[in-house]
Amino acid sequence: NAGVMQNPRHLVRRRGQEARLRCSPMKGHSHVYWYRQLPEEGLKFMVYLQKENIIDESGMPKERFSAEFPKEGPSILRIQQVVRGDSAAYFCASSPPGLAGASRKEQFFGPGTRLTVL
Amino acid sequence: AQSVTQLGSHVSVSEGALVLLRCNYSSSVPPYLFWYVQYPNQGLQLLLKYTTGATLVKGINGFEAEFKKSETSFHLTKPSAHMSDAAEYFCAVSEDNAGNMLTFGGGTRLMVKP
Numbered sequence: 001n002a003g004v005m006q007n008p009r010h011l012v013r014r015r016g017q018e019a020r021l022r023c024s025p026m027k028g029h030s031h032v033y034w035y036r037q038l039p040e041e042g043l044k045f046m047v048y049l050q051k052e053n054i055i056d057e058s059g060m061p062k063e064r065f066s067a068e069f070p071k072e073g074p075s076i077l078r079i080q081q082v083v084r085g086d087s088a089a090y091f092c093a094s095s096p097p098g099l100a101g102a103s104r105k106e107q108f109f110g111p112g113t114r115l116t117v118l
Numbered sequence: 119a120q121s122v123t124q125l126g127s128h129v130s131v132s133e134g135a136l137v138l139l140r141c142n143y144s145s146s147v148p149p150y151l152f153w154y155v156q157y158p159n160q161g162l163q164l165l166l167k168y169t170t171g172a173t174l175v176k177g178i179n180g181f182e183a184e185f186k187k188s189e190t191s192f193h194l195t196k197p198s199a200h201m202s203d204a205a206e207y208f209c210a211v212s213e214d215n216a217g218n219m220l221t222f223g224g225g226t227r228l229m230v231k232p
Binding site for chain 1: 124127152160161162163164167208218219220221222223225
């Protein structure tokens with residue numbers, strides 16, 4: 001059973017460009033989470049999605065950032081007009097379906113996408 | 119609101135020595151507690167978790183942690199460090215009434231000296 005897949009692993013963008021980060025959850029998982037890790041810091045929650053629904057986006061910056069998890073295909077984290085401060089590692093995690101007891105369930109993390117903004 | 123504090127951003131031990139990584143949390147309801155390990159340029163791997171029941175939790179690679187409600191702590195220990203334990207360790211908390219998100223501590227980088 002393949003783990004959580006993220007691509008690309010490394011992404012370099014110039015200021016003002018768009019960054020698209022992709023995440024394929026583990027097979028059978030329907031919950032997807034995105035976290036951001038700034039250098040020398042812990043991970044910070046950004047957004048929680050289920051198929052075709054954004055459940056919690058309380059950690060998303062108000063502008064330039066968006067996320068989706070369509071019925072078919074991977075989850076996408078999109079950053080428009082990137083700035084140097086967006087440089088970070090972006091991790092996706094997934095967990096099994098079912099809302100009951102969801103907070104107790106292990107989240108399985110992907111290897112991350114390291115975004116560098118020049 | 120939930121929060122996690124990891125005391126000591128860097129911990130250095132000798133091979134074979136006891137490993138103790140500290141984690142204190144703040145939560146308004148019974149928390150669920152997790153320890154993750156991150157090796158360089160990799161994602162996070164779950165070491166162990168506490169949800170309910172026994173407060174001493176055993177994980178992979180010989181690690182264990184004890185949930186102490188009175189001290190709001192969930193410290194990670196291993197009796198004898200191995201060189202392969204060198205990594206970054208993150209404590210995290212989640213709550214039923216705070217969505218499913220994990221709130222992470224700042225991390226502790228463990229270095230193991232030969």
